[in-house]
Amino acid sequence: MSSRPDPAHTVGADLRADLERALASVNAVIVDKAEVVELAFSALLAGGHLLIEDLPGVGKTTLAQALSLVLGGSWQRVQFTNDMLPADILGVSIFRRQDEQFEFRPGPVFANVILADEINRASPRTQSALLEAMAEGQVTVDGQTHSLPQPFFVIATQNPLDLAGTYPLPDSQLDRFLLRTSIGYPSALEERRLLVEPDRRRMLQTLQPELDEHRVIGLIELAAGLHVAEPVLDYIQTLVQATRSHAGLRAGLSPRAALALIRTARAHALVRRQDFCLPENVKQIFPHLAPHRLQPLPESGLDSRAVVAEIIEHTPVP
Amino acid sequence: MNSHQAPLRPVAWTIAAFIIAALPHLAAMPAWLAAGIVAACGWRLAAAWRHWSPPPAILRLALTGLAITLIVLAFGGLWGRRTATALLCVMLAAKMMEMFTLRDLRLVASVSFFLIATQFLFSERLLYLGYLAVGSLVATIALVRIQNVEAGETDSAAPGAEVQAIGSAATLLLMSVPVALTLFFLFPRLAQPLWGLPDQVMDGRSGLSDDMSPGSISNLFLDDSPAFRVEFDGPPPPVDQRYWRGPVLWDFDGTTWTRPFFSDTPSRQFVPEGDASLTYTVQLEPHERRWLFTLDYPVRGPEQALITVDHQLLSRHPVTALTRYELVSNPEFIDMPDLPEGARAAALRLPEGRNPRSLALAEELRARHPDHRDLIAAVLSWFRTEEYFYTLSASPLGRHGADEFLFDLRAGYCEYYASAFAILMRAAGIPTRVVTGYQGGLWQAGSDYLLVRQSDAHAWTEVWLEGSGWTRVDPTAAVSPDRIEQGARSVIDGPRHRLDLDWLQTLRNRYDRLQHMWNRWVLGFDHDRQRQFLQKLGLPDLSTERIAALMLLVLTLVTGLVSLFLLRRARPRSTGAVDRAWHAMLRRLQRRGLRKRLEETPLEFAARVEAALPAHGGAFRRLAATYCRIHYGDQAEHEADFIDQAKGFTPRRA
Amino acid sequence: MATADSARLGADQRAPRRWFDRWIARRGPMRPPLTLRYRQIFILPTRFGWLLGLLMFAMLMGSLNFNNNLGLLTTFIVAGLASNSMLIAYRNLDRLQIQRSGAAPVFAGQTAQLLISLANPGGRARAGLEIACAERRQTFALPPGGFAEVAVALTTHHRGWLQPPRCRVQTRQPIGLFQAWSWFWPERPVLVWPQPADHPPALPEGGADQDGRQDQRQPDGDEFFSLRGWREGDPLHRVAWKASQRHNTLLARDLRQPRSRQLLLDLEQAPGRDLEEKIRVLTAWVLTAHRQHRAWTLRLGPDTIGPGSDEAHLHNCLKALALFP
Structure with missing residues (x-):
């Protein structure tokens, strides 16, 4: 975006400054992928989770790591494998012989930021253990419920091509993720920088936490209070309505998805240093929010991403 | 067209359209019939409001049958325009009782146009232009509302719906004016009617009748409406020469003077033009009789007209529309220097056993004045010196009408005098006939025509004198010179005077001037005028086919222009001044070839503009950002600045 | 603006029908996505239109005969109304976009809902539009720049692909004198399950x-439900x-x-x-x-x-x- 409305930040000026710094730090490591970084922060500030689908080696993990480093708080990385069990994620109750009691040993899920690498390698049962925890913000093991820390942000990655021995996330579970995105190959310029500049991994180590859990919660609240004007609401409504009436889709977006769209558009506006929501925010978010919640009719031969692009293409901006 | 149960609002509009279209018809109907029709409308409205079901078919049929029977009884048959329109109104009112589908509503709404058109058969006065405008607007609104319902409008109670319907109907109607005017001026007019009209169809309206029995003109005196207007080539004749000749009456049966059997015989006499000949044009209001009024004596009239043996000018068909004709009259002509025997007999015939006292007086006069001229002078001076009055409130007369009038009543108006005088003259052996027509007329100050009103109707006599032929004698002039010199108005007494305030009179005269123009340019536009009109445009002597071709050509052109307007790309409807300024700016950019796509946000478009027009892009980007702040943000402080700057933004091609 | 020679063709007249279809097809694309323009839009008076025409003719003849100029003016104003309403009927379809059509599969005997998406790219609202498909009609309206999804019920009888019949999008705005319409074929057949x-x-x-x-990728661990802490008595x-x-x-x-x-x-x-x-x-x-x-x-x-x-x-x-x- 070459132009932005006047950045007259009156509300939460220091929070905004922190966010600014955090963005700058991540952008320093993840070169030329500002859009993806913005999306990631939007998912975080909208209180949702992020799924990154891309080939190995394009920087999924680097992005996730950079995010978790910058956000501060506790973070955990889980590399999924097919022999992993739900307990490996959630934790286990251990019987302690000395006092004849079960002791809960929290799994890696008990952290502010979880980097769930190659989630499709885990068995469906393990996947759904994580997804349920994401949805509910709590974990129940052996009849005991344990709350997860706040904020709680999951960045999952998935390799769409290497399918052998994997279990792609089922359609019905995908909407646990607020946004689904991909990184894409670097541009020629960026690639050159990657070749010339020091190793990304080493750069990661230079990252300092710019935020902490309290500030993230403050930013989430700030985002939730951003102004969304009637025309933007109209736009959102028209988009959602278009998914419901599209002949090539089995069902349209739910009201919950519409609410998520508004929430994420607000967060995106905050990330972009705006004081109010613009149609651009909606337009940027929608292609990452809608497709994985929509199922095209098998016989229509359509891809839900194409359908969503078509809908945006045909929806006038009020 | 389906059978929706028509909701209230379209029904109300349709009834309004019908009532407005039928208003003049209702006014001319017997009151009970009009009341019945209005009641039917009221019932229908209530039915739509209360969701009543239609009345049983038997009842509808019975009511309609009853109404038709009553019409037949009231109008004396089904033949005649008033009867026909009354019948149409009744049929529509009956249709109303069963118009429960949209199709019925449409029928009533569209027949309203027809009803409006039929009213013009009775009067085409300027006033009715307003009637046409309002009537067709309401009928169009009704049609729009009916269509709205058919198109599945559910919230017909929405407040904007009516305003929107009125707006679209007004646009539709306004846009039809160019087409209507083109057709009006270029549609080939008929030189002759396609079919004649049976006389029975003419059911009489204000105007001179073809007979005279004292009492029958009197209602005309109160009618201020114009009878005709005259433009002279040169100065108008003096006031006492303005006798407008109408029907000439020879036969008298004791109460009524009528035209004789030979009154349609064409004249064998050739009236030459003389030095004192007058050339003038008469613009005659339709009066549904055949006579055309002339000054004495018409030398030649329009084609299609005939001059009778007693110098009446007769049109071939009843005058049903405003008619213009050009005339030449020679006032110095001597009519019938020799009176044929038959004519003399007809001009002396009197019924047996009537008016004995008058006959006695005539005998006495005849003995005293052997010379006819002396006798006439004596009678006129008698009228003048004795106590005779001119009044419009005269009593009706009995069997010996002339006796009653001359010896007892001694008060009456022109018909009384003309009739009594003619009886006296015939009894005294002087051939006499009665002429009815108009006398006088108002010379409009500032305009160049003479206005003759219905109230100028007059009756006078013509006596045959040796050497001077038929000579006009106006006994009324002897009694009331004012009547002749100042017009009928001067002798009308009673409360009317109070209404005739000066300014009111001025206003009325102004209106008449307007009416005159209206008559001249709109109503009088006929076959000949159309030719003249085209000649003035430099298209002389076009055949009817050519005119039709010209009409099609112009019509195509006009329709093209109208369609350009109607099919123009609509601008997105924006409410505020900010939106207007923004869209105006977008239009200016569009003219430079940069069109904002619908799915583009303002800032995305701004980026594109910046790439295409580097010189202006920066300015536009700032404006777009401000627009976003106002449109999508919650601040409004930049509005005025934005509007100013947006107005100043004029992109030029790089 | 095109005017069809004939609005209705007998269903049994096979050869003329085929010829007509070909003729229609030559006038432009008929499958969504399509934007209606003058080549695809046909206009004919409705029954009410013919009736008003008759009335107009009567008014014209009467007024001409009586040389009644106000009567003529009334007639011509009605003529102008008619010509304008033809234009507006055309305008109501011009540039209308039929974006796509399709129906979710149904079981034979159920009614399939053929969904047709339309868009109004212009800045003018379009009211009183109608989709007529297989003798079913559905009215709808489009706000400026708006979308509409119109569902037309299709009766199904047999399993397999059901090609929906040729549909009409039509309008009788503004006063029901003229019907403007356009034909299109729904682009996708409907799958009818047995x-x-x-x-x-x-x-x-x-x-x-x-x-x-056949699936060789059944995981071994599939029969696990979960892990729990070892309790005494659990077999090794x-x-x-x-x-x-x-x-x-x-x-x-x-x-x-x-x-x-x-x-x-x-x-x-x-x-x-x-x-x-x-x-x-x-x-x-x-x-x-x-x-x-x-x-x-x-x-x-x-x-x-x-x-x-x-x-x-x-x-x-x-x-x-x-x-x-």
Whole structure:
């Protein structure tokens, strides 16, 4: 975006400054992928989770790591494998012989930021253990419920091509993720920088936490209070309505998805240093929010991403 | 067209359209019939409001049958325009009782146009232009509302719906004016009617009748409406020469003077033009009789007209529309220097056993004045010196009408005098006939025509004198010179005077001037005028086919222009001044070839503009950002600045 | 603006109909997505329009004959109204976009909802639009720059592809004098699944054999339900050694009943007098299996589908059943 409305930040000026710094730090490591970084922060500030689908080696993990480093708080990385069990994620109750009691040993899920690498390698049962925890913000093991820390942000990655021995996330579970995105190959310029500049991994180590859990919660609240004007609401409504009436889709977006769209558009506006929501925010978010919640009719031969692009293409901006 | 149960609002509009279209018809109907029709409308409205079901078919049929029977009884048959329109109104009112589908509503709404058109058969006065405008607007609104319902409008109670319907109907109607005017001026007019009209169809309206029995003109005196207007080539004749000749009456049966059997015989006499000949044009209001009024004596009239043996000018068909004709009259002509025997007999015939006292007086006069001229002078001076009055409130007369009038009543108006005088003259052996027509007329100050009103109707006599032929004698002039010199108005007494305030009179005269123009340019536009009109445009002597071709050509052109307007790309409807300024700016950019796509946000478009027009892009980007702040943000402080700057933004091609 | 020579053609007149269709097709694309322009828009007076025309003619003749100029003016104003309403009827369709059409699959005998998406790219609202398809009509309106989705019910009888008939989008705005319309063919046929048998026999249990088991990626650990802490008395073979090592404590596998065996639904083994009946039974079975969350394999002659239990598998099976020759 070459132009932005006047950045007259009156509300939460220091929070905004922190966010600014955090963005700058991540952008320093993840070169030329500002859009993806913005999306990631939007998912975080909208209180949702992020799924990154891309080939190995394009920087999924680097992005996730950079995010978790910058956000501060506790973070955990889980590399999924097919022999992993739900307990490996959630934790286990251990019987302690000395006092004849079960002791809960929290799994890696008990952290502010979880980097769930190659989630499709885990068995469906393990996947759904994580997804349920994401949805509910709590974990129940052996009849005991344990709350997860706040904020709680999951960045999952998935390799769409290497399918052998994997279990792609089922359609019905995908909407646990607020946004689904991909990184894409670097541009020629960026690639050159990657070749010339020091190793990304080493750069990661230079990252300092710019935020902490309290500030993230403050930013989430700030985002939730951003102004969304009637025309933007109209736009959102028209988009959602278009998914419901599209002949090539089995069902349209739910009201919950519409609410998520508004929430994420607000967060995106905050990330972009705006004081109010613009149609651009909606337009940027929608292609990452809608497709994985929509199922095209098998016989229509359509891809839900194409359908969503078509809908945006045909929806006038009020 | 389906059978929706028509909701209230379209029904109300349709009834309004019908009532407005039928208003003049209702006014001319017997009151009970009009009341019945209005009641039917009221019932229908209530039915739509209360969701009543239609009345049983038997009842509808019975009511309609009853109404038709009553019409037949009231109008004396089904033949005649008033009867026909009354019948149409009744049929529509009956249709109303069963118009429960949209199709019925449409029928009533569209027949309203027809009803409006039929009213013009009775009067085409300027006033009715307003009637046409309002009537067709309401009928169009009704049609729009009916269509709205058919198109599945559910919230017909929405407040904007009516305003929107009125707006679209007004646009539709306004846009039809160019087409209507083109057709009006270029549609080939008929030189002759396609079919004649049976006389029975003419059911009489204000105007001179073809007979005279004292009492029958009197209602005309109160009618201020114009009878005709005259433009002279040169100065108008003096006031006492303005006798407008109408029907000439020879036969008298004791109460009524009528035209004789030979009154349609064409004249064998050739009236030459003389030095004192007058050339003038008469613009005659339709009066549904055949006579055309002339000054004495018409030398030649329009084609299609005939001059009778007693110098009446007769049109071939009843005058049903405003008619213009050009005339030449020679006032110095001597009519019938020799009176044929038959004519003399007809001009002396009197019924047996009537008016004995008058006959006695005539005998006495005849003995005293052997010379006819002396006798006439004596009678006129008698009228003048004795106590005779001119009044419009005269009593009706009995069997010996002339006796009653001359010896007892001694008060009456022109018909009384003309009739009594003619009886006296015939009894005294002087051939006499009665002429009815108009006398006088108002010379409009500032305009160049003479206005003759219905109230100028007059009756006078013509006596045959040796050497001077038929000579006009106006006994009324002897009694009331004012009547002749100042017009009928001067002798009308009673409360009317109070209404005739000066300014009111001025206003009325102004209106008449307007009416005159209206008559001249709109109503009088006929076959000949159309030719003249085209000649003035430099298209002389076009055949009817050519005119039709010209009409099609112009019509195509006009329709093209109208369609350009109607099919123009609509601008997105924006409410505020900010939106207007923004869209105006977008239009200016569009003219430079940069069109904002619908799915583009303002800032995305701004980026594109910046790439295409580097010189202006920066300015536009700032404006777009401000627009976003106002449109999508919650601040409004930049509005005025934005509007100013947006107005100043004029992109030029790089 | 084009005016059709004839609005209605007898359905039985085959040859003229074909010629007419070809003629229509030459006038522009007829399948969505399409934008209606003058070549595709036809206009004819409605019945009411003809009636008003008759009335106008009567008014014209009367006024001309009487040389009644105000009467003529009235007639001509009505003529102007008519000409304008023709333009507006055309305007109401001009540049209208029919973006797509399609219908979700239904079982034979159900009504399919043919959804037609339309868009109004202009800045003018379009009211009183109507879609007429197979004698069903649906009115709708489009706000400026708006979208509409119109559902037209289609009756289905037989399984297989159902090509929806040629549809009309039409309007009689503003006063019902003229009907402007445009034809289009829905771009996608509707898939009609076989009608499930009303009282199908019970699912053929135990029919699964090695032929049915084609998926070699069934995970070994599938029968695990979860891990829990080792309790005294847990047999040794249920200790999960690997996991225990990771967690530094003794863990045991919590086992549950193994899944029921897979179903094989074979056309040849389905009961029924003829093919259609068999297919209807299979359809009912497939639906029942899916309802019971059981995995099944469908065998239709040489083709085998599955095994599977999810919705995608269900749809594949239904589609195969619908299209089985």
